[in-house]
Amino acid sequence: MAEVKPDGAGRHRTRANIVECAARLLREHGAGAVTTRAVAQAAGMQAPTIYRFFEDKDALLDAVAEHVFATYVAGKTLAKDSGDPVADLRAGWDTHIGFGLANAALFGLLVDPGRGPGSPAAAAGLEVLRARVHRVAAIGRLRVPERRAVELIHAAGTGAVLTLLATPPEHRDLDLADAMYEAVTRSILTDVPTLPAGSAAAAAVAFRAVAPELTMLTETERALLSEWLDRVGDGSTTPGAAAGPG
Template identity: 80%
Template structure:
């Protein structure tokens, strides 16, 4: 990694300081508190300095959201998997719900489809979820295609956090997140690792998860096998063949 020149390093430090000060304001008081004047005062600089780094408040909020969420995702990525992929999936769910409730204003920013779609941190977070779901599939515990499971978990997690945040803390249903997770798991998990005779769809999903690692096959053979297994794993549903 190339070293930053002194002027570039100073500029980088100033930008980071601005973002961190804005993040503290966002956590403590919400997006409305993140004004140029307030951030500049918190950072100990003149307001015009902010505009040397960010075009407007929305650009600053984008940077704040990316900074905080990227730190959170990096922590998830570094977590060592256990020997139980289903338990790891549950742990990821609990962490996601906890992060959302602890960072209400930030989570609201990422719930905006426009902002989330252009976020590298959001993409990285989904990659972590996909990897965890893939491990469940490879263990023979997934009854639906991986893509369907990822989308169900992502939608359920986001919806649960937003629902809980819409209610004052003292009136929130403490069991809602658990009930939602259990409902999704009933839709996507088998009760036990499956054998071909037990559940053809789940077996196809599991086999497809490990097919890319079959080095005895050529690239073309692995691609063809994945296509066949994709059809078997969706019961011929064209809308899910590329899942």
């Protein structure tokens, strides 16, 4: 008897069912339980069917990560910007910590360097962080280059979650995450939105954030301006260098 292939809506439902079953196995039993056979059994299908929707286990886990992360964020009021970039940066940190603690097995997969290139879910999370840091830079509150700020926040957030997850729940000190955030922001943020005298680095970072939008300059001029501002923003100078060409 010929196999009847599902239509588009049927494929979508089947794929969603596979992802839901894999997410439940991951949440309840850890990454080791997410095998093709186990997922297929939980979804009520033959194991080869999984490969019609996902190239391999990593592709399935990426889909699970995106599904769980999207579901988590959708239920939070933090999904929308408040209009205060600094407050939104803190809100994003809290979301990151909460997500990691609520999804221990999944978080471990997302930050596991042994899985090869980063998952789409992890990449999307970094893009959200970059956007929030960029908005902070644009109002003059960032004292370091945007890339440096993103790396510091990402490293601190990942480290805080992994440290808390390695501690038995009854002994976790959730203030650790708050202390880590305060330590990082003291090194990357200025105290006030108006740039005080002597804050050349903060001014350069703020100007660097909007430099690509200066369409009255040529592409070459914008690139050169960005290079100069990056040099001021990260504090690198060349002693004895001439002020300009010629």
